[in-house]
Amino acid sequence: MSILIKGAGVAGLVLAYELRRRGLNVTLNDTAPSGGHGASYYAGGMLAPWCERESANETVFELGLSAADWWEQALPGLVHRKGTLVVAQNRDRVELERFAKRTNGYQWLDENGVAALEPALAGRFQRGLYFAGEAHLDPRKALRSLQEKLENCGVTMSFSQRLATPLRTFSSVVDCTGPSAIGTIKGLRGVRGEMLMLETRDIQLTRTVRVLHPRHPIYIVPRGEGRFMLGATMIESNDGSEASARSIMELLNIAFALHPAFGEARILETGAGVRPAFINNTPRIVKTRDGIAITGLYRHGFLAAPALAKEAADLLQRSRRKGAA
């Protein structure tokens, strides 16, 4: 009997891959026209457990430690292990101290150190923090590749509609629908996020750069070919409508502060999505009426999905063995 995964965002696709790798039959269904829609589509794709520790708790950190290895093993060549550079404008330099106090796994850089890592930023920042162990990937590319792999290894996939097959024909049902489950899973809420994609050939960055600012901590992730993803706001709301002018203005402002060359960049895209989150902003696997749900991934989808998928797969295999016995 097959396991049904509802939702083909990062949680669903990663779980499907993990289950298939363990030799289980998997059916994947999403009401969107293809995988990787929703919050996953707008993700930064940072695999940055040390930086996230600034506001996330120990659980998220531990879930995230193995993420880069999982992605590298699943999709060789897609993970960029270049670390994270954290900087702040001169007037906000106390924010760097604050960030350093809340995290570990970094080294302090002086002006030359910043320039050595990112020559484009030479002379712009007197100090920085370098988290050498961190990585990033392109979420859209990653999910596309993962979906292709799943198609090629016999995972049944259906899109654009709800599955007609009755649920009882599956051995288990896993809800990976993220924010769509708000209202049905107790304690799940939405946190709106907005992002921006810029294109310019006037500046090169090779790693994620976080710019600390007392009001809006912003990251810029290079996507290659002159593209840069900027994110992300965090607003307590289930509203998934288009990005607001104010938020885009704030993102642009930070980009311009990082380097004035961004002033001439082209705006390729603005986007907004709703992240599913529990009250402690920590993901969990919960029991549902039809099986289990992997949810509450908040801003840690790509970071936490692999470890959660392993946990869920263990759980499903155990219950299957019990069922057989």
Add this chain to the structure above:
Amino acid sequence: MAFCLYGTTVRSRLLLGTARYPSPLDLSAAVRQSGTEIVTVSLRRETAGGRTGGGFIEMIRDLGVHVLPNTAGCHAVSEAVLTAKMARDLFRTNWIKLELIGHQDTLQPDVFQLVEAARILSDEGFEVFPYTTDDLVVGERLLQAGCKVLMPWCAPIGSAMGPQNIPALRSMRAEFPDIPLIVDAGMGRPSHATTVMELGYDAVLLNTAVSGAGDPASMARAFALAIEAGKLGYDAGLLEPRDMAVPSTPVIGKGVFA
């Protein structure tokens, strides 16, 4: 000792902002551990203009404390009035923390628009808590506009600098002896709160000092204790400083003179 804000009696003299905690769980722990009875909520930023605020608003309601909605992020009278009306519908309260930002960098209030908006809102039945400077004349105008509480800053929002102009805060207290005065914005550490409470202020409103702390719940409690200490000290009657030493036990009459 309880005090009264627009007819509502509260015991805790700490008012807590709800923005930028690591998670809502940290916020609710901070509220619980500090014993605060009033939280302020930004309608524009935290709830996307009141559009489906969803879980967060429910969570705030579940805290079981008074909600003081605010107009943070508003730059014009019309915007602030509109936000206040949305807040009234959403939280079913006439309370509004009126915040009209006049300067992008220092976030200092635009006191001219503040007075105008306070008049409009008071006329429409709102109970206005104006975020203002320590200027006495502006304070007077706000009272004339219908405010019955004043909330002067002690330093720019989020700056953590603590009281920058103690003589101004002192004269504000002297000028408005019967008006509840709440220091709003600019505090960084518990001793800052003690300082203003020792000046005779009625309460303190905080956000960043707590939400940005390594352990927000403990910091909230630290502020609550510091506020209580300052209030108790003020009520007990503080000694005025003097230039010369004063021995606490008489020197004459001791068995042995030094």
